[in-house]
Amino acid sequence: MMYSMAYRSSSAVVHMSTTELREAAGPKLVALLDANAVIEVGPYGRSRTAVVVAPQRYDELEEAFEEMHELKERLLPMFQAAAREQLTLPSELYLLLTKSAGLELNSDWRALTRFLAENPVATTRDEDGNPIATARLTTSYVGELDEDLE
Amino acid sequence: MVIAEPWYPHPDSYWVETSEVNEYPFRYGDLFNAPAECLDANGDPWPAVLVLHPSCDLGAKAKPALPILVARVEAVVAHGRDEAVQTKIRAGWAEKDGAVLVAFANSCWLSAPPDQPAIDLYADFRRTRTVAFNALTEAGRRAAMTHDARVHVIRREIYFKYRWKTTLADVFAAEKERIGGDATFGGPRPAWAS
Numbered sequence: 001m002m003y004s005m006a007y008r009s010s011s012a013v014v015h016m017s018t019t020e021l022r023e024a025a026g027p028k029l030v031a032l033l034d035a036n037a038v039i040e041v042g043p044y045g046r047s048r049t050a051v052v053v054a055p056q057r058y059d060e061l062e063e064a065f066e067e068m069h070e071l072k073e074r075l076l077p078m079f080q081a082a083a084r085e086q087l088t089l090p091s092e093l094y095l096l097l098t099k100s101a102g103l104e105l106n107s108d109w110r111a112l113t114r115f116l117a118e119n120p121v122a123t124t125r126d127e128d129g130n131p132i133a134t135a136r137l138t139t140s141y142v143g144e145l146d147e148d149l150e
Numbered sequence: 151m152v153i154a155e156p157w158y159p160h161p162d163s164y165w166v167e168t169s170e171v172n173e174y175p176f177r178y179g180d181l182f183n184a185p186a187e188c189l190d191a192n193g194d195p196w197p198a199v200l201v202l203h204p205s206c207d208l209g210a211k212a213k214p215a216l217p218i219l220v221a222r223v224e225a226v227v228a229h230g231r232d233e234a235v236q237t238k239i240r241a242g243w244a245e246k247d248g249a250v251l252v253a254f255a256n257s258c259w260l261s262a263p264p265d266q267p268a269i270d271l272y273a274d275f276r277r278t279r280t281v282a283f284n285a286l287t288e289a290g291r292r293a294a295m296t297h298d299a300r301v302h303v304i305r306r307e308i309y310f311k312y313r314w315k316t317t318l319a320d321v322f323a324a325e326k327e328r329i330g331g332d333a334t335f336g337g338p339r340p341a342w343a344s
Contacts, residue, residue, distance in 0.1 A: 067248055071248050074154060075250075088233060088237050089237065089241070090238040090240075091244065091245035092244075092246050093245060109161075110161050110262075110270075112241075113160075113161040114160060116241050117158060117159055120154040120156040121245075122153055123157070123251065125249050125250065126255070126313065127252050127253065128251075132252070132314075133315065134317075135308075135314035136317070136320060137316055139324040
């Protein structure tokens with residue numbers, strides 16, 4: 001996915017031998033992770049045995065994975081269903097796909113909003129692309145005083 | 151955890167049927183004609199208003215001069231030929247680079263009301279003001295929001311105000327508890343809170 005590709009390209013990858021990791025792991029790991037590095041662990045010249053990233057980076061990877069999963073599991077089937085009804089969706093990828101397929105889209109708002117209500121997607125980012133805070137609501141209704149502050 | 155939920159309900163379940171509207175007291179989410187004092191900066195009247203005020207102040211506690219919070223409402227097609235904008239308002243989200251983003255957080259899509267069934271609307275949470283309760287009722291209610299739609303609008307308003315995404319299930323549960331504890335609740339109760 002584009003998000004995870006951007007993540008890869010902007011991260012420095014540091015190669016570290018298992019011996020080096022064992023002997024100088026603590027301080028070096030902390031310094032590298034503080035610098036937002038991606039650390040490949042393994043014998044020099046051979047395939048890596050582990051990749052170490054800072055917790056924040058790991059969270060970003062998880063989010064990117066979830067979004068990719070969402071795209072594959074929900075958005076793409078949704079795009080197919082919307083294309084069958086020739087609906088316009090608020091999606092760059094969908095519009096690109098339907099345009100390249102030469103599909104004429106309609107602007108029937110009622111058909112679109114019915115479709116959207118029946119085919120929900122998970123909104124995971126704010127208007128600027130940042131992760132959204134999710135709040136869980138718990139309630140315990142206590143009533144209120146029957147008086148007003150005028 | 152990723153939870154897939156629509157921002158808005160089915161368009162045909164947004165407003166109370168005209169034949170039943172008188173059974174429903176005024177509440178948060180109801181659509182009114184705009185009172186005369188609701189004007190744009192250039193002096194044009196607002197097309198309509200959506201009540202964003204706590205329902206209790208519109209019922210037993212209502213007083214003629216009580217200031218009631220409302221948001222400006224206009225037709226989605228007021229955005230002219232920009233169908234991309236219109237589609238984002240209707241969805242409340244937009245896909246970009248494989249991620250699903252909130253679109254126009256200040257907007258809240260409203261299905262077409264029974265008195266104008268061809269034209270869907272949206273409320274602008276950024277353009278709010280207060281109007282006197284009696285000015286609002288004199289302007290007249292155009293449509294009463296269904297309890298289900300109200301839950302969706304509350305969720306959208308929470309996101310606009312605090313930038314917290316909540317689940318529909320949580321807002322339904324909170325509203326159910328609130329209704330259950332409201333001894334003065336008027337009109338038909340939603341099936342999920344009876």
